[in-house]
Amino acid sequence: MTILHETAEKIKNMEIRGAGRIARAAALALKDEAKSIDTDSLDEFNAKMKAAYKLLYQTRPTAVSLPNALRIVMRYKASTVAEARSQIIANADAFVTGSENAVKRIGEIGARRIKDDFTIMTHCNSSAAAQIIQTAFKSKKNISVIATETRPRMQGYVTVDVMQKAGIPTTLILDSAVRYFMKKVDAVVVGADAITVNGNLINKVGTSQLALAAHEARVPFIVAAETYKFSPRTLLGELVEIEERDPSEVLSPEMQKKWPNLKIANPAFDITPHSYIDLICTEIGAIPPEMAYWVITEKLGWEIEEADENIM
Ligand SMILES: O=P(O)(O)OC[C@H]1O[C@H](OP(=O)(O)O)[C@H](O)[C@@H]1O
Structure with a gap:
């Protein structure tokens, strides 16, 4: 199996997961593909690169970091295969370095928004959110974390593992215990799979419940998101597709047999309205959700026509 197909498979089955990691893996898969296409025909090279783009694009529908990364890597203009190849390699390397620096x-x-003695609640596993918590801890702030399990894939265990290895006091809770614990919380910090043009957040299912409980308890709700998590397609009035995953993640096939008429719904993400978000921490600064339009058009530099083309 080629690196391209292996990467596509791993993104699909969530062996590679987390919006930032998916984006970096996809960029590197395109780079590898560009290196391994053996032809002198630019048309053939372009066609094969386009096929690779499509394969990766279709792996998971929600995290906009994926199409954004693919598009950034595929922004090349060349008259020979060698030129095209070297531009793709340079684009992929620049994307990966930029993405790591952004985190x-x-x-x-x-x-800076995390004060001494803060208890921070987080959901799922976000490397950007974890970076905020770890940076605060490294700067000698006495903090603790409340991490949700994040059923059904239990990404909370990854967060717990990261926090335990860093020596940060952590409590693991059930997803359904979020509101119960919110009164002990000083800030909620979560990641992002996509941010829409009107500043709404798409993140792991359950995030909007944290936001609702935080809003009720007047607890600041902070989102950690690289600018390539902002969705250009939403400029065109498109909605972000919410991935519906396999029912067996919720209930085992054996149990499903017991209730043949039972319906199981397994959306992987939900939507948090911008009015519940205090701040989005990006690599260009801490911004209000209302600045999403500016990030998409000015920072990411997407023309509306380009966003249109990006819809396949
Ligand atoms: O890019 P980073 O901050 O690591 O993660 C961002 C988000 O990606 C994850 O999705 P999944 O677990 O792949 O479905 C979570 O929803 C997480 O908040």
Whole structure:
């Protein structure tokens, strides 16, 4: 199996997961494909690159980091295969480095909002959100974390593992215990799979319940998101597709047999309205959700026509 197909498979089955990681893996898969296409025909090269783009694009529908990364890597203009190849390689490397640096910068910016003795609630596993927490802890702030399990894939265990290895006091809770614990919380910090043009957040299912409970308890709700998590397609009035995953993640096939008429719904993400978000920490600064339009058009530099083309 080629690296391209292996990466596509791993993204689909969530062996590679987390919006940022998916984006970096996809960029590197395109780079590898560009290196391994053996032809002198630019048309053939372009066609094969387009096929690779499509394969990766179709793996998971919600995290906009994936199409954004693919599009950034595929922004090349060349008259020979060698030129095209080297531009794709340079684009992919620049994307990966930029993306890793963005997470570090988000950590520094977000950590300023975390004060000594804060208890921070987080959901699922976000490397950007974890970076904020770890940066605050490294700067000698006495903090603790409340991490949700995040059924059905239990990404909360990944968060717990990261926090335990860093020596950060952590409590693991049931997803359904979020509101019960909110009164002990000083800030909620979560990641992002996509941010729409009107500043709404798409993140792991359950995130909107944290936001609702935080809003009720007057607890600041902070989102950690690299700018390539903002969705250009939403400029065109498109809605972000919410991934519906296999029912067997919720109930085992054996149990399903017991109730043949039972319906099982398994949306992987939900939508948090911008009015519940205090701040989005990006690598270009801590911004209000209302700045999403600016990020898409000015920072990411998407023309509306380009966003249109991006819809396949
Ligand atoms: O890019 P980073 O901050 O690591 O993660 C961002 C988000 O990606 C994850 O999705 P999944 O677990 O792949 O479905 C979570 O929803 C997480 O908040």
